[in-house]
Amino acid sequence: MEQAAKTPPIRVNRLAVHEFRNLERFDLEPGPQFNVIFGDNGSGKSNLLECIYYLGALRSFRGARSQDMVRLGSESAQLHGLIGGRVIAGQTPARRYSVQLRTSAARVLKLDAKRPRSTGQWLSSIHMVLFHPGDLSLSAGAPDGRRSFLDRVLEQVDASYAGWLARYGKALRSRNRLLKLDRADRASIQAYNPLLAEAGAHVAKARAKLIEELAPLVERAFFEVIGDSMPLSIDYRPRVPPEQDAILRALEKSFERDRARGFTAEGPHGDDMAISVSREGSEVHARHHASQGQHRAIVLALKVAEVDVLTRRSGCVPILLLDDVSSELDRSRNRRLFEMLARLGGQVFLTTTHPEFILLDEHRSDFSVERGRINQVT
Ligand SMILES: Nc1ncnc2c1ncn2[C@@H]1O[C@H](COP(=O)(O)OP(=O)(O)O)[C@@H](O)[C@H]1O
Ligand SMILES: [Mg+2]
Structure with a gap:
């Protein structure tokens, strides 16, 4: 700071x-x-x-x-x-x-x-950085809250991010709509793959880079603000490696499964940011193992790190x-x-x-x- x-x-x-x-x-x-x-x-x-x-x-x-x-x-x-x-x-x-x-x-x-x-x-x-009681789900809840956290930081530091994310979301919804239809043909469903792969790679790479930058800041925030040296680590858990080719291949490979289920399984819409705490010498997921007080501390540390990243990147x-x-x-x-x-x-x-x-x-x-x-x- x-x-x-x-x-x-x-x-x-x-x-x-x-x-x-x-x-x-x-x-x-x-x-x-x-x-x-x-x-x-x-x-x-x-x-x-x-x-x-x-x-x-x-x-x-x-x-x-x-x-x-x-x-x-x-x-x-x-x-x-x-x-x-x-x-x-x-x-x-x-x-x-x-x-x-x-x-x-x-x-x-x-x-x-x-x-x-x-x-x-x-x-x-x-x-701006918001901290409100509902944020507890950032640590204790499902991955979508953590993805939103990352997306919110990224759209503030990169003017093109919101556009890529919106293009990805729109293509995903269109593909899923076709997957739910009985008679949609393979070619029209697969036609969305290149756009999903391109936009998805932009989103996933930006998230990966952000988490790398956040990780040491979260640890420092724990120490400085929370006054706790609870060892904590955050890692990117992408659904598919954050590369255009990898996303494209994953989409092609899971086509039959997607059609059977009626939705697109692979891609950054399934990403997570894993938050782990050390307990009795081994790393465990905060989501399932942290106490209420620890969840609060983790969320506060993430927010302080968010302030830090926004300050560095935006000046x-x-x-x-x-x-x-x-x-x-x-x-x-x-x-x-x-x-x-x-x-x-x-x-x-x-x-x-x-x-x-x-x-x-x-x-x-x-x-x-x-x-x-x-x-x-x-
Ligand atoms: N669209 C709306 N029109 C008028 N009143 C609203 C609307 N939406 C919420 N409210 C009112 O706003 C109040 C809640 O305000 P809020 O800012 O959440 O309170 P607090 O001071 O506890 O934070 C409630 O009385 C609710 O009825
Ligand atoms: Mg209120």
Whole structure:
């Protein structure tokens, strides 16, 4: 983290929202560092984080669709953020991001009042790391959560990644649709193989490289933030070796099996990132063997490593969104986490029902949320 101290942070300078979930309308200027968002359960704190996350990730961290996020009784929601972007000559000039979500039509995106060139361009221009209670499944749950974690990092550091991933997903869905039909012929199903192999190799290679970079950072995070030397290792477990030829061969080879099952078995959609812990001298899967407390620590270490990778690769400290994290961590880990965040100097948004438990004195702005109304506390 030493070099990070000199790295400029990316920041939300202003946030204006209209008709998003229970947030009728607000326009605020967040503080440059710690923004503590407090209020009772159900008041709208996570909704506020969801707005910020949506501006960066163009999706909800709760898996919500547009019609779920538009305020009940309304037809559209608007999100506007003035967000300091990439570093240019030592500065992070702010850009205007705006999203209109509609209940019965596609969303509209504007970057500096123009339609962005691609979704990938947008996603790779804002960097943020989210930590919320549902993240526990990253360590304790199924592989899809870990793939999403890797994909989310990659789409933020590589403007072409989101496009390859989307092309792969689209071809996979089309191939699977044909596999489910009785009369689809072999040639039309196999016609998707070259595209799956090409896009799949891009995705898989990027994931492999990222895991290699993450591995030592996760170990360090364990030691520095978690204060634990629990030996932990992460490895890429690709379904097929991350090469175009290998994917192509695997698809051809499993054709009859795919047809019998009605879906494509081989390819990076089956990848996993194995997280192993050492127990009594042997390596075991964290997913099946770690305790609840260890899962929490593992997820926190992964998130700290994510911050590190984004900082290194993008040249700016990402925005941190922490939803109810204090309730997830014990006191000493909380303190270490905040010390690390203060050292990084990035902008942080955190929600809590108990602002007095957030042990921060300096660089702090408080916002109260009451039934969807947000007010800065002065
Ligand atoms: N589309 C919507 N329109 C209006 N209210 C909504 C919508 N979606 C969720 N809500 C309301 O938002 C509130 C939950 O907000 P949330 O941010 O999750 O609370 P918390 O402060 O506990 O994090 C609930 O009262 C819920 O009814
Ligand atoms: Mg909440």
